[in-house]
Each structure stands twice: as structure tokens, then as C-alpha cells.
Amino acid sequence: MKQHIAFSHRQSAHCESGVTANLLRHHGIHCSEAMAFGIGEGLFFAYLPFLRVNHLPLTTFRGPVGSIFAKVTTRLGVKVQRRRFHRESAAMEALDEGLARGLPIGCQTGAFWLPYFPPAFRFHFNMHNLVVIGREEDDYLISDPVFEEVVRCHRDDLQRARFAKGALAPRGAMYWLESVPSQPDMAAAARQGLRATCRTMLSTPLPLVGVRGIRFLAGRLERWQQRLGRESALLHLGQLIRMQEEIGTGGGGFRFMFAAFLQEAAQLLQLPELARVSERMTHVGDIWREFAVCGARMCKGRDRDGDSFAGLAATLRRCADEEQAVYRQLLEVVR
Amino acid sequence: MKTSEVPQDNGMIGEYGREVCYAVDDEGRYTLAASLGWEAKNIVNDQAWEVIVQETALAHRLVQQGELSPIAYYQARNQMDLGLLARYVGMARWRVRRHRRPEVFNRLPERILLRYAKVFAISIAELRTVPATFTAELVRQRP
Numbered sequence: 001m002k003q004h005i006a007f008s009h010r011q012s013a014h015c016e017s018g019v020t021a022n023l024l025r026h027h028g029i030h031c032s033e034a035m036a037f038g039i040g041e042g043l044f045f046a047y048l049p050f051l052r053v054n055h056l057p058l059t060t061f062r063g064p065v066g067s068i069f070a071k072v073t074t075r076l077g078v079k080v081q082r083r084r085f086h087r088e089s090a091a092m093e094a095l096d097e098g099l100a101r102g103l104p105i106g107c108q109t110g111a112f113w114l115p116y117f118p119p120a121f122r123f124h125f126n127m128h129n130l131v132v133i134g135r136e137e138d139d140y141l142i143s144d145p146v147f148e149e150v151v152r153c154h155r156d157d158l159q160r161a162r163f164a165k166g167a168l169a170p171r172g173a174m175y176w177l178e179s180v181p182s183q184p185d186m187a188a189a190a191r192q193g194l195r196a197t198c199r200t201m202l203s204t205p206l207p208l209v210g211v212r213g214i215r216f217l218a219g220r221l222e223r224w225q226q227r228l229g230r231e232s233a234l235l236h237l238g239q240l241i242r243m244q245e246e247i248g249t250g251g252g253g254f255r256f257m258f259a260a261f262l263q264e265a266a267q268l269l270q271l272p273e274l275a276r277v278s279e280r281m282t283h284v285g286d287i288w289r290e291f292a293v294c295g296a297r298m299c300k301g302r303d304r305d306g307d308s309f310a311g312l313a314a315t316l317r318r319c320a321d322e323e324q325a326v327y328r329q330l331l332e333v334v335r
Numbered sequence: 336m337k338t339s340e341v342p343q344d345n346g347m348i349g350e351y352g353r354e355v356c357y358a359v360d361d362e363g364r365y366t367l368a369a370s371l372g373w374e375a376k377n378i379v380n381d382q383a384w385e386v387i388v389q390e391t392a393l394a395h396r397l398v399q400q401g402e403l404s405p406i407a408y409y410q411a412r413n414q415m416d417l418g419l420l421a422r423y424v425g426m427a428r429w430r431v432r433r434h435r436r437p438e439v440f441n442r443l444p445e446r447i448l449l450r451y452a453k454v455f456a457i458s459i460a461e462l463r464t465v466p467a468t469f470t471a472e473l474v475r476q477r478p
């Protein structure tokens with residue numbers, strides 16, 4: 001059995017925005033990863049200490065899994081099909097049927113069971129997305145957006161990954177584009193995404209979300225060492241930096257990707273001010289990176305003078321202040 | 336971040352290629368820049384693995400001392416907590432917890448052992464024992 005779909009694979013920083021952009025392009029809608037990220041309201045912040053990952057609190061810099069894809073397709077008027085499965089064999093058959101129809105199929109998978117992943121990244125993390133674009137006997141050809149080239153994966157391994165268990169288990173989730181509009185209104189969609197992102201970050205009525213969430217985290221982080229002891233505090237800190245930088249964020253907890261979106265939106269919406277806001281957002285991303293560098297130094301036990309949890313909290317508060325100003329300015333620019 | 340500042344600190348990706356991140360070029364335009372990795376990320380990634388290695392080493396010791404069955408070792412090596420392992424083998428947590436006791440484990444029928452062996456991707460013979468000595472590499476590299 002041999003099946004190859006002509007699919008142009010573009011490497012991206014983040015899996016879901018990359019999958020969304022690549023699928024759209026396959027169906028004739030030109031859309032960069034950053035644009036998909038912006039339209040899909042990818043940027044987010046929440047500190048959720050009651051949700052635990054490896055016994056450590058969950059901090060997220062992005063919206064819930066699947067929401068970028070869902071929001072982008074809704075806002076552009078793209079019709080999609082989604083399926084989940086109880087039986088593993090049914091999920092693989094449905095995948096083969098889709099390929100036979102010549103459709104690239106997006107799948108949500110766990111990262112732990114994918115053999116082509118570098119060992120250092122193999123954690124039980126169920127929010128990975130990829131596109132299956134062909135099959136050669138028992139090997140599937142996969143456009144995994146965070147990899148440089150198209151990768152291969154054995155049927156059994158892919159099946160395992162699609163039915164990874166645990167938090168947010170994908171349950172074989174797969175999705176594809178059914179029909180796309182000929183002239184989607186990218187500008188209106190970008191405007192919608194932009195405004196929604198700003199409103200979420202500024203005025204979600206929960207103290208754990210948005211810029212309030214960043215400040216809340218700063219307050220908690222400041223006391224980690226007294227409350228938990230040095231060792232556990234450093235584990236908490238390490239986990240926070242991993243969430244910010246490692247899980248395919250494009251750097252600075254997605255802030256740089258969002259800045260890239262603003263730059264593109266400036267052209268699309270004919271609003272040159274957005275380009276200047278983009279520079280401010282880049283600066284915010286740089287502060288987040290500063291936070292990561294300093295925090296990592298502490299984790300490694302190479303503290304320099306002035307490195308402390310209080311100092312890190314101050315850096316976070318600077319992020320929150322700067323971001324708040326950026327979102328307010330954005331709402332004024334995009335009325 | 337400028338393209339000239341994109342870090343190239345290899346550590347996690349190895350020979351698997353490069354990842355991309357967003358950076359600003361000389362004209363102030365955003366581009367996708369390839370990166371081999373970043374020291375800050377390498378440090379926190381190592382920290383996470385260190386925790387997994389320690390937990391697996393502890394489980395290995397307890398199995399060798401006869402206090403837990405080999406399931407505990409393979410469970411830790413696969414980064415699973417009790418709930419996750421129970422989901423994978425499709426049994427209740429209390430049953431899995433029981434199977435972690437050596438005296439219970441030694442009486443388990445093959446069909447139950449097979450369910451664990453499949454999840455851990457090892458043979459039943461391997462499941463009955465643990466490696467003689469524990470090294471950190473055992474955790475990082477998997478079949």
C-alpha cells in the first residue's frame with residue numbers, strides 16, 4: 001500500500017498553530033503560523049495550581065488544546081470534520097479512509113510514544129498535533145510541524161500515540177478540512193482574534209488568568225522558598241520555565257510569535273501602529289526570556305548576586321505591567 | 336530577540352535537527368530562525384529528567400530489596416503514576432497497587448502479566464526481573 005499526498009511541509013515553532021496553517025495552505029488559503037496563532041487566540045496565560053503535572057502546578061501560556069484550530073476555522077468560515085473513537089482499530093481505519101480520499105488528516109497525539117521524538121522530549125504530554133500525509137506499507141508519513149522534515153512512524157506507534165492515556169487523552173482525535181471559502185476575510189478574522197486575546201488577558205474575571213494571573217503567580221513564587229523549601233521551590237521554578245520555553249512556544253512563552261502576528265496584522269489591517277506595538281511585545285518577550293535565564297541559573301545552582309525568588313517575582317510583575325499596557329494600546333488601535 | 340541572539344546551545348535535540356523560534360532580523364522584520372537549543376531550556380529539561388532518574392532509582396532499589404514488584408520499577412521508568420498506569424492496563428488503581436506487592440505479583444497469571452508487558456513494551460521474562468544494576472541511561476533510552 002502506497003499513498004502520498006502532495007503536502008507542503010513547513011516547520012513551525014508550535015504544533016497546533018503549525019498544523020492549522022499547513023492544513024489551510026494545502027486547501028489554498030495562505031496563512032502563516034503566526035497569523036493562525038493570532039486569529040486562533042493562541043496567546044493566553046493561566047496559573048492553575050490545583051491542576052498538577054508531575055506533582056507540580058500547571059502554568060499555561062496558551063489556550064486549551066484544539067482551540068486555535070477551532071477558532072481559526074470558525075473565523076475563516078472553513079468547514080471541518082472532527083472525530084473521536086472508542087475502538088483503536090476504528091480510528092486507524094478512519095485514518096486510512098481519509099488518506100484514500102486524498103485528504104491530509106490532522107491528529108492529536110501523545111508525545112511519549114512517538115519514536116521519532118528526541119528522547120529528551122518524551123514526556124506524557126497529550127497535546128501534540130501532527131498531520132498524516134501518506135502511507136507506505138506499515139509506515140505513515142507525517143508532517144510534524146515542529147520537525148524540519150517529513151518523518152516516518154510505524155502504524156503501531158502512531159496508534160499508541162493516538163490513544164495515549166492520562167490528562168486530556170486524545171482518544172484518537174482526528175480532524176480534516178471539508179470545504180474552504182474561496183475568499184476568506186483574513187482581516188476581519190485577525191481583528192476578531194486580536195480583540196478577543198486582549199480582552200481575555202485584561203479582563204477575565206478570575207485572578208488566575210491573564211495579566212492578573214501573572215501577578216498572582218508573582219505573589220506565589222515570591223513565597224515558594226519559605227513555603228516549600230529550597231529544593232521543591234526550584235522544581236516548581238523549573239517546571240514553570242519548561243512550560244514557558246520548551247513546549248514549542250517559539251520563545252518567550254509565545255510572546256514573540258504574537259509579536260510576529262502583530263507585524264503581519266499591521267499590513268493586513270493597514271494599521272501601521274500595530275507594527276510599533278509589535279516592537280513593544282518583542283520587548284515583553286525579552287523580559288520573559290530574562291526571567292527564564294535567571295531562573296535556570298538558580299535551578300542549576302549558579303546564582304549570581306541579586307538572583308532570588310523576590311527578584312524573579314519582580315521580573316514577572318514587569319512582564320505583567322508591560323503586557324497590560326500593550327493589550328490596552330491594542331484595544332485602542334483596533335477599535 | 337534578534338536573529339543574531341538566537342541561541343545555539345545543543346543539548347536536548349542532538350542529531351534530531353533544529354527547532355525554529357521567532358526572532359527579529361536587521362530590518363526589524365520577524366523571521367523564523369533555526370535554533371539548536373538554549374542553555375536555559377537544557378538546564379530545566381535536565382532537572383526534569385533528574386527527578387525521573389531519582390524516582391526510578393528508588394523503585395529499582397525497593398524492588399531489589401524485595402519490597403515492591405518489578406512493576407514499580409517499569410512504572411517509574413515510564414514516568415507513570417498509579418492512575419496513569421491503571422488507565423493503560425485497563426484495571427482499577429487498587430488492583431495495580433496490589434500488583435506492586437511482590438507476593439501478589441509472583442502469583443499473577445500470564446494474561447495479567449501480558450497486559451503490563453504490552454504497556455511497557457517489554458517481554459514477560461523481562462517484566463519478571465529488573466536490570467542487575469541501575470544506570471541513568473536506562474531511563475533515557477527506550478526501545
